[in-house]
Every structure is written in structure tokens, then in C-alpha cells.
Amino acid sequence: MSKRKLSRQQRWRIEKVQAERAKRAAKRQDEDDGKLAAGEYGSERNGRVIAHFGRTLDIAEHSGETPTRCHLRANLEGLVTGDRVIWRQGEDGSGVVVARGERDNVLERPDMRGLLKPVAANIDQILIVFAVEPEPHAGLIDRYLVAAEATGIKPVLVLNKIDLLPEDGGELRELLSRYESLGYSVVATSTSSEGGMQPLYAQLAGRTSVFVGQSGVGKSSLIGHLLPDEQLRIGELSTDSRKGRHTTTTAQLYRLPAPDDQLASGELIDSPGIREFGLIHLDERQVTEGFIEFQPLIGLCRFRDCRHRQEPGCALLEAVERGEIHPERFASYRRIIDSLDNDT
Numbered sequence: 172m173s174k175r176k177l178s179r180q181q182r183w184r185i186e187k188v189q190a191e192r193a194k195r196a197a198k199r200q201d202e203d204d205g206k207l208a209a210g211e212y213g214s215e216r217n218g219r220v221i222a223h224f225g226r227t228l229d230i231a232e233h234s235g236e237t238p239t240r241c242h243l244r245a246n247l248e249g250l251v252t253g254d255r256v257i258w259r260q261g262e263d264g265s266g267v268v269v270a271r272g273e274r275d276n277v278l279e280r281p282d283m284r285g286l287l288k289p290v291a292a293n294i295d296q297i298l299i300v301f302a303v304e305p306e307p308h309a310g311l312i313d314r315y316l317v318a319a320e321a322t323g324i325k326p327v328l329v330l331n332k333i334d335l336l337p338e339d340g341g342e343l344r345e346l347l348s349r350y351e352s353l354g355y356s357v358v359a360t361s362t363s364s365e366g367g368m369q370p371l372y373a374q375l376a377g378r379t380s381v382f383v384g385q386s387g388v389g390k391s392s393l394i395g396h397l398l399p400d401e402q403l404r405i406g407e408l409s410t411d412s413r414k415g416r417h418t419t420t421t422a423q424l425y426r427l428p429a430p431d432d433q434l435a436s437g438e439l440i441d442s443p444g445i446r447e448f449g450l451i452h453l454d455e456r457q458v459t460e461g462f463i464e465f466q467p468l469i470g471l472c473r474f475r476d477c478r479h480r481q482e483p484g485c486a487l488l489e490a491v492e493r494g495e496i497h498p499e500r501f502a503s504y505r506r507i508i509d510s511l512d513n514d515t
């Protein structure tokens with residue numbers, strides 16, 4: 172990136188803006204401290220970030236209840252939807268977030284400058300959606316799985332549009348059974364046939380999920396079926412955003428209504444940015460570890476710096492030979508690694 176030299180005047184203006192911002196933050200902090208000391212805020216409560224809009228957040232004890240608009244203490248930064256927080260209710264109905272809880276995990280995405288930014292936290296599973304049409308190209312499933320494994324969040328494969336599958340199940344079913352044998356959960360769905368959503372409900376129950384996947388696989392349709400009332404609201408919000416409100420790009424946490432008495436309700440965190448997850452840059456080690464059947468073999472190659480190409484005594488190549496690693500999985504491993512070389 173070209174480093175533009177700032178003129179003295181520009182520098183002065185930036186410093187002035189920053190000084191003003193710091194002054195405002197300090198003032199807010201003073202006011203908060205005063206109110207907290209004066210007992211104008213209630214006792215500390217647990218909550219979760221339902222949505223955030225800059226320094227304002229919606230906090231609720233449980234998803235599904237009406238959230239409280241809260242602001243942040245000045246020393247708290249970088250909260251994202253799904254974060255667990257400690258907050259206090261103010262007398263005027265608003266609240267203040269005073270601390271962030273430990274994160275189990277976080278989903279990140281590159282910002283406009285390519286720097287990774289957290290977008291959501293405390294997710295139980297990443298639902299990677301595929302469809303009979305558009306057919307996933309070779310290695311795409313592996314790419315998503317590797318990206319998901321790097322977050323530490325459990326990936327689940329969702330094959331959508333099964334109403335379009337041929338009678339015998341086609342090659343796609345066979346492909347997915349390969350992933351099942353690796354230990355991944357696979358759920359088959361259809362948004363356009365009776366009962367086609369049923370298997371998904373069980374997978375969502377009691378967990379916090381995100382949906383990801385390439386364009387056209389049916390993410391909007393699936394989410395529309397899961398949140399029939401929200402669709403309307405999202406529509407309304409985007410109309411508002413044209414008037415200058417900024418609510419549509421931020422991730423939101425939704426409570427998924429329980430489909431019946433048998434199943435607990437689940438939660439969904441969604442935003443356009445989250446749906447596009449999967450194309451973040453990973454390093455070679457992350458890619459190798461992202462192929463879960465490679466994990467027990469890592470470190471067993473004869474050469475410590477083995478790149479698993481044609482080295483003698485390569486534990487991965489030997490496992491491919493023995494049929495313990497599927498040759499197509501190994502081929503897509505190669506493709507992903509080679510694409511990293513091209514990137515750098």
C-alpha cells in the first residue's frame with residue numbers, strides 16, 4: 172500500500188478529531204462513574220449482545236426477550252454480536268455494558284483493508300450450505316471445512332434442494348457420505364417440499380448457529396423458513412437504512428422458534444458478511460490441520476519440514492497409498508496449498 176504523506180494541516184485536523192473523541196469518551200466515563208456511584212444503575216446482570224451499532228448495543232439476558240439499548244463503558248472495545256457481557260440497567264430504561272465475558276470462539280472477516288475483524292462470538296456450529304444446484308465444484312466443501320476448522324467452531328454440512336436430487340441420490344449423496352465417515356454431521360434439506368426442513372430443526376435445537384455458503388444455495392430461503400416473522404422486519408429495517416439508519420449490515424442474534432414441544436429452540440446469528448464466510452486467508456499449518464483425518468499423522472513424516480509433495484517417508488502420502496486418506500481430499504489439500512503460494 173502506498174503511504175501518503177499527510178500534510179501538516181491534515182495531521183493537525185486528525186489529532187484534533189482524536190482529542191475531541193477522547194474528551195467525549197472521558198466525559199461519558201465520568202458521567203457513568205457518577206451514575207454508577209450514585210446507584211442510578213441497577214445491579215450487575217448477565218447478558219448477551221443481540222446486535223450492535225457502533226457504541227450502542229442491544230443486550231438481552233436471553234435471546235427472544237426484548238433487548239435493552241445499552242452503551243459501552245469507554246474502556247470496552249470490540250464487542251460483537253453473541254458476546255456475553257455484564258451490564259447494568261439504568262433508571263431511564265437504557266443500560267450500560269461494564270464488562271465482556273470470556274469468548275468460546277469468534278468468527279472473523281477481513282475488513283476493507285484486509286485486516287481480520289471479529290463479527291460474531293460464541294457460536295456452536297457453522298452450517299455450511301451446499302445445494303444440488305449450483306453443484307459444488309471440486310474442493311469447495313473442503314475449503315469451507317478448513318476455514319471452519321480454523322475457527323474452532325464445529326462445521327455441519329447442509330445439503331439443500333434435495334427435491335432436485337435424482338432417485339438414486341446421485342454422486343452428491345455419495346460425496347457427502349464420505350464426509351460423514353470422517354465424522355462430520357450432514358443434514359439434507361429442502362425448502363420447497365413438505366417436511367423438507369424437519370432434519371434441520373433437530374440440528375439447530377439448543378445451539379447457536381450461523382449459515383454460510385456460496386451464492387444461490389438457498390441460505391435466504393432456509394433462514395426465511397426458520398424466521399418467518401423476522402423476514403418482514405429485515406425488510407423494514409433495510410427501508411430505514413436508506414434514510415440513514417445503519418442496521419442491516421451488523422450481525423444480529425435471533426431466537427429460532429421451537430418447531431414443536433420435543434425440541435428446544437435454537438439461536439441464529441446472521442448478517443450478509445457472515446454468510447460470505449469461508450474465503451479468509453489461512454496459512455499452510457492451518458490448512459493441514461483443517462483436514463481432520465491428517466491430524467493424527469502430523470509430525471510423523473521423516474523430515475520435519477516435509478511439505479508432503481514427494482518426500483520419502485511422508486506420513487500423509489503413505490496414508491493416501493494405504494487408502495486411509497481419500498485421494499480427492501488429498502488433491503484438494505494440494506490445490507488449497509498451491510493457491511496459498513499464489514497469494515503470497
Ligand SMILES: Nc1nc2c(ncn2[C@@H]2O[C@H](COP(=O)(O)OP(=O)(O)OP(=O)(O)O)[C@@H](O)[C@H]2O)c(=O)[nH]1
Nearest residue numbers: 331332334361362363385386387388389390391392
Ligand atoms: N428446488 C429448490 N429450490 C430452492 C430450494 N431452496 C432455495 N431454492 C431456490 O434457490 C434460489 C436461491 O435461493 P436463495 O435462498 O436466494 O439462495 P442464497 O444462498 O441466499 O443466495 P445468495 O443470496 O446469493 O447468497 C432461489 O430461486 C430459491 O427459490 C430448495 O430446497 N429446492
Ligand SMILES: [Zn+2]
Nearest residue numbers: 472477479485
Ligand atoms: Zn509429509
